[in-house]
Amino acid sequence: MLYTFVSSNYQLLVTNYLLPITHYPLVFAQSADEAAKETAEQTKQIITEITTWKISQGLIVVAIAYITIKVVDKLVVWLSEQAAKEWRLRIKQFLPFARMMVLTTTIIFLMNLFLNLSRDNLVAVTGTVAVALGFAFKDYASSIIAGIIGLFEAPYRVGDRVQIEDFYGEVRSYGLRGIRLQTPEDNVVTIPHNKIWTNAVSNANMGELEAQVITEFYFAHEVDSDLVTKILYRVAYTSKYTYLKLPILVVLEEKNWGTLFQLKSYPLDARDEFIYKTDLTKRAKRVFSKYHLPYPRLVNMEKVE
Numbered sequence: 481m482l483y484t485f486v487s488s489n490y491q492l493l494v495t496n497y498l499l500p501i502t503h504y505p506l507v508f509a510q511s512a513d514e515a516a517k518e519t520a521e522q523t524k525q526i527i528t529e530i531t532t533w534k535i536s537q538g539l540i541v542v543a544i545a546y547i548t549i550k551v552v553d554k555l556v557v558w559l560s561e562q563a564a565k566e567w568r569l570r571i572k573q574f575l576p577f578a579r580m581m582v583l584t585t586t587i588i589f590l591m592n593l594f595l596n597l598s599r600d601n602l603v604a605v606t607g608t609v610a611v612a613l614g615f616a617f618k619d620y621a622s623s624i625i626a627g628i629i630g631l632f633e634a635p636y637r638v639g640d641r642v643q644i645e646d647f648y649g650e651v652r653s654y655g656l657r658g659i660r661l662q663t664p665e666d667n668v669v670t671i672p673h674n675k676i677w678t679n680a681v682s683n684a685n686m687g688e689l690e691a692q693v694i695t696e697f698y699f700a701h702e703v704d705s706d707l708v709t710k711i712l713y714r715v716a717y718t719s720k721y722t723y724l725k726l727p728i729l730v731v732l733e734e735k736n737w738g739t740l741f742q743l744k745s746y747p748l749d750a751r752d753e754f755i756y757k758t759d760l761t762k763r764a765k766r767v768f769s770k771y772h773l774p775y776p777r778l779v780n781m782e783k784v785e
Contacts, residue, residue: 626673627656636651640686658672695742699738700774705741726745730744
């Protein structure tokens with residue numbers, strides 16, 4: 481009797497509680513499967529609505545957007561070079577916003593052309609496209625997001641002289657995915673925007689025309705430091721490239737091999753950085769030779785190494 485009672489209660493427990501619990505995963509699986517089938521059907525319906533005429537329209541729009549961006553690039557650069565010097569960088573900094581406006585308008589038009597931007601179409605396609613793009617274009621999407629953030633945080637702008645990793649130069653263009661940097665060797669380096677997530681960005685002028693130039697000079701320990709300092713100040717103040725409203729400074733540092741002199745000054749235009757440094761070096765060496773100032777010996781430098 482006791483066994484029969486326990487057995488019947490166990491069957492009742494299994495029927496009323498355990499079976500519904502084990503049934504839940506099956507219900508969820510069926511719901512997910514139905515949702516996936518519905519999304520696939522909606523996506524298939526949208527794809528069938530894509531006609532040859534729509535594809536032709538899309539290609540025409542892409543071509544117009546490409547030509548517009550090229551024209552805007554050349555126009556902005558031309559206007560910046562024609563304007564007064566103090567307005568050059570400000571005009572160039574409008575370039576990323578202009579490119580972004582053209583690209584955003586193009587993307588919205590294409591989405592409306594192929595997806596009609598209705599709620600059902602967006603729900604059907606967004607999930608599939610988001611997953612595909614998330615895996616296939618993860619780095620590209622990261623660069624685009626970083627580029628949009630960079631427009632407002634402005635770690636670099638067109639015309640700035642920046643160093644990212646081992647690359648230093650002037651930002652020549654600001655694109656959707658990255659920037660183009662022109663190095664002193666006249667190479668053009670493309671750097672993706674997502675570098676700002678993990679790398680330090682050193683900006684020499686931050687949108688201004690002036691950027692500090694450090695010119696180094698090397699002498700032996702026994703050199704007359706007062707004389708060298710006086711010569712460097714005179715060379716900087718008499719250079720036609722020096723912006724005299726900003727400070728000029730000479731800094732000394734003792735090394736094992738001799739004395740390092742750093743002349744810190746500003747050119748009138750940051751793009752003249754290397755011409756300015758060459759001018760200072762040539763004119764300073766011409767004066768140094770008259771006083772027969774001692775340079776560090778190579779033997780001492782080899783010992784340091």
